Amino acid sequence: MKQLLILSGKGGTGKTTVASAFIKLSEARAFADCDVDAPNLHLILHQSSEARRANFYGMSKAAIDPELCVQCGLCQQYCHFEAIQAGSPYNVDSFACEGCGVCEAICPVKAISYQPSVAGELMLYSGDRVFSTARLKMGSGNSGMLVTEVKRYMKYTAINADLAIIDGSPGIGCPVIASLNGVDMVLIVAEPSISGISDMERIIKTAEKFQTRIAICINKFDVSQENTEKIESFCQRLRLPIVGKIPFDPAAVKAINEGKSIVEMDCASGRAVKDIFAQTVSLL
Incomplete structure (x- = not known):
């Protein structure tokens, strides 16, 4: 062809x-x-x-498990893309998330994972x-x-x-x-x-x-x-x-x-x- x-x-x-x-x-x-x-x-x-x-x-996006999250705020503090929003529970703005993995690495209770994103x-x-x-x-x-x-x-x-x-x-x-x-x-x-x-x-x-x-x-x-x-x-x-x-x-x-x-x-x-x-x- x-x-x-x-x-x-x-x-x-x-x-x-x-x-x-x-x-x-x-x-x-x-x-x-x-x-x-x-x-x-x-x-x-x-x-x-x-x-x-x-x-x-495309690239995976961060997701926060509200059952595990202790709302320590470290993920929001270390996110350079301002993709994590404080609240009860904390949540991730999928449009802003760049999938860098910092929040997953910094979370002390392993409440953050990366999920496939359409x-x-x-x-x-x-x-x-x-x-x-x-x-x-x-x-x-x-x-x-x-x-x-x-x-x-x-x-x-x-x-x-x-x-x-x-x-x-x-x-x-x-x-x-x-x-x-x-x-x-x-x-x-x-x-x-x-x-x-x-x-x-x-x-x-x-x-x-x-x-x-x-x-x-x-x-x-x-x-x-x-x-x-x-x-x-x-x-x-x-x-x-x-x-x-x-x-x-x-x-x-x-x-x-x-x-x-x-x-x-x-x-x-x-x-x-x-x-x-x-x-x-x-x-x-």
């Missing part, structure tokens, strides 16, 4: 719009949404079946095609581990698929690094703005560490011709292929508001993405 990952370096560049279009054009039998903090691919790619759901457990939910749609996604709980960490599980579910369920399209997370943090692991090619959706160029440069440097093939497409290129030329010059210096440019297109907003991919209607952005898809597949 070849894996094509679509990244952006920042939010709002059109990464999911391009990913959903690629899934439609390729008739992909395997795809995943690895933006576990704010998954939205399912809003465009409607599923006919119910998802198989499973809890994702950090998110994995969702797997399977049938003629496999769609793997997940949602991280508010305030939870371990997003990189959750992304790894999303990809693993997709890979081992869609064993006969030739191509997998992966919608990655914005930025360059843990979920992006987990998304990059093991993919065959990265398509970076760049935006012709000052912040867009800066974040594109960062995600290119991150992707280069994984020694994977990189291609660039420019979304809303006609919004700033000057910045588009800067992107083209930068990519030329690094010898990175630009597989196409997508114009600003109000019809794209209309398609997304209707829960459709931009290639499901005749519009300028949809036609541009079709050409970008052909160029990308030829490189892959």
Whole structure:
């Protein structure tokens, strides 16, 4: 199975719009949404079946046994994250607890233990095609581990698929690094703005560490011709292929508001993405 990952370096560049279009054009039998903090691919790619759901457990959290607690206050005193609240009984704020283990070690009566904590939910749609996604709980960490599980579910369920399209997370943090692991090619959706160029440069440097093939497409290129030329010059210096440019297109907003991919209607952005898809597949 070849894996094509679509990244952006920042939010709002059109990464999911391009990913959903690629899934439609390729008739992909395997795809995943690895933006576990704010998954939205399912809003465009409607599923006919119910998802198989499973809890994702992150780091363990402290729990105080009220039957054993003598309310000495040592745990609260030594907690650097202010996660322990005094009272009768003492209790732990699970959002603030970092699972460091200090309170368990300091408790004189062994009233504190560490319990598995649900950090998110994995969702797997399977049938003629496999769609793997997940949602991280508010305030939870371990997003990189959750992304790894999303990809693993997709890979081992869609064993006969030739191509997998992966919608990655914005930025360059843990979920992006987990998304990059093991993919065959990265398509970076760049935006012709000052912040867009800066974040594109960062995600290119991150992707280069994984020694994977990189291609660039420019979304809303006609919004700033000057910045588009800067992107083209930068990519030329690094010898990175630009597989196409997508114009600003109000019809794209209309398609997304209707829960459709931009290639499901005749519009300028949809036609541009079709050409970008052909160029990308030829490189892959």
